[in-house]
Amino acid sequence: MFWGGLRLEKELPALVTDYRPERIDGASYRLRVGPEVYVSPTGEPDDPRNKPKTQLKEGQGFTVPAGQFGFILTEEKIIVPTSAIAFISIRARYKFQGLVNVSGFHVDPNYEGRLIFSVFNAGPGPVHLSRGEDCFLIFYADLDQPKQVSKKEGFDSIPSRLTGPIAGGLQSFASLLSKINENDKKLTDRVNAVEREQAVLKWATALAIGALVTVGLRECSFTRPQADQSKAGISTPASPTPTPRAP
Structure with a gap:
């Protein structure tokens, strides 16, 4: 069963860093763009948007051009208890611009750390984001028969094994x-x-x-x-x- 707003208010202070009750959105919690992003090259050699992994300052913006992928590290570190599973998504306002979540839709039990959202801009124009912008959602749900599983470490940065396959440009x-x-x-x-x-x-x-x-x-x-x-x-x-x- 999915956790409702009251359950989230009760559980999330111990499960999400920098928890704010105003970020509860119905049966979900809004996650923010974090300190590091990577956007695939556009294929144009002189395009100023072609950059390696970017360390973002608070409020600093970046762009995901049309037809390009991006990896976005979340600001929050989360914990998923062994008795629960989490689901992740993108807020509707960004979906309407063409931004699609392609990183998968769930977080395994006993996960702890930051999340990396892999996004694709399927829209006709660039999507502009900035650090601290709450554009992601996470949902929690109970498992009927929890099983003890090994701890899954989260991310502190975007690993090169993710950026390598798309570094040549799309x-x-x-x-x-x-x-x-x-x-x-x-x-x-x-x-x-x-x-x-x-x-x-x-x-x-x-x-x-x-x-x-x-x-x-x-x-x-x-x-x-x-x-x-x-x-x-x-x-x-x-x-x-x-x-x-x-x-």
Whole structure:
């Protein structure tokens, strides 16, 4: 059976660090963004959002871009008794922005420590969060036949074995669109460059042809007067003058 608000008020002071009764939300308790986060690279080399694990100061913000994963360490350390099991989720207001919990939905009995939420932004735009923001929920429920299990240590930081598989960047729709636009711009620039080169070549060809025509006409103009002069120097024989007869 799930714990109700009154049961949470009674049990959680011993199970959750920095407990505040105003964070009880119906049959759940709100957990906050903690001191460390990691967001997968966007695939764009100069994107300022591409960072390693980030240590957050109180109130410091960060962004989970569209199509990217994030690991978020909780502010609170929790304890799950051996007689209970816990379930975790994201508050609805963040789900409506596209943030999805992909880290699993339960916490085993006898767990103690901080939680790591693995989230994926399935929305069309970035989701902005900050340290201390209470965006997660935890529910407790009783087990009908508890069994003694070994203690499960929680997290104090985000381990590299979690971040390694996504450190190379994920090809989200946004990053693919960015690459398509980048390649389209490169292709357009190349086409424009080729067109400019062709225009220069056409002008150079036209100038060369014009120069050849000009030289040809000039040669013709020089040759024609000489030919005319040569023709003028050839004299025609005079016709014989008739001799007058004597009377």
